[in-house]
Amino acid sequence: MAKERFGAWKNQTSVHLTQPSALDAFLAGLGDIPHDTAPNVVAAKSRDFFWYSPILKERLADCLGDVVVTPRSEADVVAIARLCAAHRVPLTARGGGTGNYGQAVPLHGGVVLDLTGLAAIGPLVDGTIRVGPGAKLKDIDLAARPQGWELRMFPSTYRTATIGGFVAGGSGGIGSITYGVLSERGAIAGARVVTCEAEPRVVELRGYDAHRVQHAYGTNGIITELEIPLAPAQPWVEIAIAFTDFMQLARFAETIGRTDGIMKKLITAVAWPIPRSFGTLKADVPEGSALGLFMIAAATLAPFFELAEAFGGETVYRRTDAEVAASGAVPIFEYTWNHTTLQVLKRDRDVTYLQSAFPSLELVAEMNERFGDEVMQHLEFVRSGGELAIRALQVVRYTTAERLNEIIRIHEERGCPVFNPHTYVIEDGGRKITDPAQLAFKRVADPQGLLNPGKMRGWTPA
């Protein structure tokens, strides 16, 4: 059984539901809460986009839950948590399942908690919106706009991802160039969380305390409501600019990032041959071009295009967000962030990717020259700690795990930290160390270690 692979769990005392009698007893306890044990449903809901990574694909492909449970309310969540605590059954929460790191994959079976039914949106008061964890980012955004507000930040999976999944496992995305990344103060205004105990509690986390459950993969509480700060809505324009030279594009992109007078939501720079995989967008991209993808406020198009011309870029695509919505075209951000790799994967299964940070454009140039097409450059510009920062999700031509690790090592030796996307362990990705606030909250909220077990390395049973 796949479950046997995950050593950490062996020391614990949960009951696997693989024994039919245990499963029957558990299901009886669910009462009228919707659930499903059909193998195809369980298989579908035990997966996310971990298959981006050949390493995770091998390790997680066989991991399955035992039952998918779909709460209709916070009261249902409390009842499910109580039942899991009583039966010592693992519980892995999931939203849209669009994560890339196995966040939603149950390593030790048990309950897959499908939160997409908790999709309430609103009320919106003073620029902050309350939402259920299962609300889709797109639906929240579309609900906010008629009230004059819009999402500040969302992943490229906007159309299918839920806010709960994004908060519990995301790091940034479209909008981070202005508002910073998800882990930063102000990104989340509050969260309601159900604990997994004999008598579950509903905990209100206000302000920065809500970050205890951010990027914790649901290991330290079940999110049942979120408060998200919004930005005043304004019209945006999607633009793609081609450059003959990738580093010239990178310099242009950095300049746009540093120009505070230009309001923006997205600054992406990809090297050729990545744009060859860009669906309908590729038709207008000259062979061999590096491509910049941007979302710029309509109010500040003039200075943007002045700079594009000054840097020698060629505008190959330009549509207002209203035109994109009306035409049903693929939004430009679906070629950016994690979607960039996805677009390439559609065409070429032999690639994977890195996530990293570049302290300077000089190091981008150095790595670009060193690896050539083996590591195709993909930069995302964000604000972090009040400064412009260069993030990268390089598309890597995959040969072996050894070579991938060597590429990572070379980047780190040269001062470019890599946030390994080839691990399902929280600490081994971006953060490197266990967040003490997250761990402390897990001790309180999940004393038996039943929530998404195996994902937070720092946790050990008391």
Add this chain to the structure above:
Amino acid sequence: MAKERFGAWKNQTSVHLTQPSALDAFLAGLGDIPHDTAPNVVAAKSRDFFWYSPILKERLADCLGDVVVTPRSEADVVAIARLCAAHRVPLTARGGGTGNYGQAVPLHGGVVLDLTGLAAIGPLVDGTIRVGPGAKLKDIDLAARPQGWELRMFPSTYRTATIGGFVAGGSGGIGSITYGVLSERGAIAGARVVTCEAEPRVVELRGYDAHRVQHAYGTNGIITELEIPLAPAQPWVEIAIAFTDFMQLARFAETIGRTDGIMKKLITAVAWPIPRSFGTLKADVPEGSALGLFMIAAATLAPFFELAEAFGGETVYRRTDAEVAASGAVPIFEYTWNHTTLQVLKRDRDVTYLQSAFPSLELVAEMNERFGDEVMQHLEFVRSGGELAIRALQVVRYTTAERLNEIIRIHEERGCPVFNPHTYVIEDGGRKITDPAQLAFKRVADPQGLLNPGKMRGWTPA
């Protein structure tokens, strides 16, 4: 005559209107364009707030124009410019006269061009508004808000200053903490400018070209229309936070500046005893306190107050902008930027101020310790070149010009550049060198050197 003091002008060939016959001939040429030679009117319109500076006060107090002309239209401006060119009469444009550096003071007599009649506001299209140079900042802001937009940046003289005067002589203000300063790309979207020639032209400057007339004091063209990019409107909250220690306040203010998740319009930090002069605000400020003044988006109050508490600040004032407008209270920004000095001057005539930049908080601490109450700290945080920057408008207890210059020298020796506010010469203030684009444009737009003569040092007659 005061005019004789200004040497540069002696070499030129303009006709002073001090001879009654010359004045009569000139006035006849004005036809029905409104004008006034009444001494009290001419005196009032020949001044601005240069009296902030004891040095400028002495040098500019006697400078007067000969006639105030008030155009009703761009056609009037063209006719006036033609007449000035024909008669070789100096022309000094002015708006609200709220500048501090003698920008609107005619050094060599002639026409004072009062542009407050060109106050058209709108249309507003896609977040950019067209306005006449005489439109007041407050009126533009109030006109934009019902359409869902607001000014991105304005000086503390918002209620009385005109957009033309701000563009022609300002540098930044409320909003610069998000959108950068006025000289930066994107701050101005376009300008229409009338040249001063035998046959004046109306020149359309698009995008960054419009910066040719920014901070040029009207020396290289007469602005008759501006296009200004706006931000989507949102509710703001005015907040004052008291700290027992000024440097702790400064660290808090810098942290707010670096927190991209907090949307803000104003971050000001002043040392005691400055708050003692703060009108109605001072009642709630504990004796001896440093005071932080902030405008924070309603949507991000929670993370702001969390940080205020973490830093040990005490909230002494908090009102929404709607409450301020409804109550007629003094807006909090009228204690910030250049208004800070004004508030102190109301109480104590023996002070003046500096304008400077601090590369770090360490240098703020050093200067604060070195000068004590002789140089009272007043910091304004802005974005500049894509980074958080610390600007200062220190209130200085004035003794002699020598001591003031020594204070300036010490700051500059320690790496804190001072933008001297005690000069009416453009280059001697912030920029130090003549802007080549401004100078080139002056050669084209003002071949006889009639526009606000004596203010741009780099210009010499061809």
